[in-house]
Amino acid sequence: MGGKLTTLSALAEPNRLQIVELLRNGPLTVGEIANELGLRQPQASKHLRVLSDSGLVEVHPDANRRIYRLRAEPLVELDTWMESFRRMWEERFDRLDDYLRVLQEKDKKE
Amino acid sequence: MGGKLTTLSALAEPNRLQIVELLRNGPLTVGEIANELGLRQPQASKHLRVLSDSGLVEVHPDANRRIYRLRAEPLVELDTWMESFRRMWEERFDRLDDYLRVLQEKDKKE
DNA sequence: TATCAATATACCTTGACAGGAATATTCCAT
DNA sequence: ATGGAATATTCCTGTCAAGGTATATTGATA
Numbered sequence: 663m664g665g666k667l668t669t670l671s672a673l674a675e676p677n678r679l680q681i682v683e684l685l686r687n688g689p690l691t692v693g694e695i696a697n698e699l700g701l702r703q704p705q706a707s708k709h710l711r712v713l714s715d716s717g718l719v720e721v722h723p724d725a726n727r728r729i730y731r732l733r734a735e736p737l738v739e740l741d742t743w744m745e746s747f748r749r750m751w752e753e754r755f756d757r758l759d760d761y762l763r764v765l766q767e768k769d770k771k772e
Numbered sequence: 773m774g775g776k777l778t779t780l781s782a783l784a785e786p787n788r789l790q791i792v793e794l795l796r797n798g799p800l801t802v803g804e805i806a807n808e809l810g811l812r813q814p815q816a817s818k819h820l821r822v823l824s825d826s827g828l829v830e831v832h833p834d835a836n837r838r839i840y841r842l843r844a845e846p847l848v849e850l851d852t853w854m855e856s857f858r859r860m861w862e863e864r865f866d867r868l869d870d871y872l873r874v875l876q877e878k879d880k881k882e
Numbered sequence: 883t884a885t886c887a888a889t890a891t892a893c894c895t896t897g898a899c900a901g902g903a904a905t906a907t908t909c910c911a912t
Numbered sequence: 913a914t915g916g917a918a919t920a921t922t923c924c925t926g927t928c929a930a931g932g933t934a935t936a937t938t939g940a941t942a
Contacts, residue, residue, distance in 0.1 A: 667789060670784040671784040673780050673784075675929090686856065686857070692888075702932075704890080704931085705932085707889060725888090726887065726889075728888080734857075734860075734864075744847065744851050744854070747844075748851065750842075801919090802919060803917095813919070814903085817919060817921080818920085836919075837919080838920090
């Protein structure tokens with residue numbers, strides 16, 4: 663569990679990404695997930711294992727079944743990592759903005 | 773080029789993630805990147821190829837050299853994807869908020 | 883307790899991918 | 913034209929991860 667890289671590799675697999683997206687609508691059991699995505703039960707379990715190890719998901723046993731729920735932490739971590747990029751693009755826009763303002767000044771003087 | 777999955781798998785490799793982080797500080801040549809990260813030139817080129825194919829990076833030939841620059845689009849796409857999750861947590865906090873307010877009301881009445 | 887449903891695990895096979903080393907390519911300078 | 917620097921590409925090899933199938937595990941119920 664832990665780290666951008668772990669989160670990224672966990673998400674970089676089609677079925678797992680779908681599982682995560684599916685769990686946005688609320689917790690589900692293994693069977694439901696497998697059903698919904700057309701996966702065989704063992705593969706569903708395996709993917710859920712990976713997601714669980716990476717902290718993206720947590721399990722709550724309910725008798726026979728196991729209910730999987732999405733966890734915020736890793737996604738929040740990823741999100742804050744991306745903030746640095748958001749700031750980058752914004753700064754670029756700002757600079758572009760400045761540049762355009764300079765051009766307008768020129769226009770007035772000409 | 774294209775799609776969350778492509779972006780995620782491109783980033784889900786230690787060296788490539790480092791390359792992307794390195795390029796936040798501005799464009800660099802292959803040699804500089806390889807040097808900075810202690811990679812051999814061919815591996816650097818290969819990773820840059822993957823990043824380029826995924827659209828995370830763009831190349832500008834400069835005589836002998838090739839200058840690689842970070843591209844916003846894929847990261848912005850990832851970011852907007854994560855927005856749905858951001859909203860999720862916020863809603864949860866709101867619900868928690870509501871719940872706490874209910875508890876306070878109870879306190880007053882008891 | 884025997885059985886059944888839900889889930890996890892083990893084992894096998896296959897395909898993708900990353901590193902290493904050599905080589906091809908492109909551009910500049912002499 | 914020749915040689916040398918920077919970069920891309922190729923080929924090989926080993927590793928790892930995903931799917932398939934069978935089996936173990938756990939809990940409920942008759």
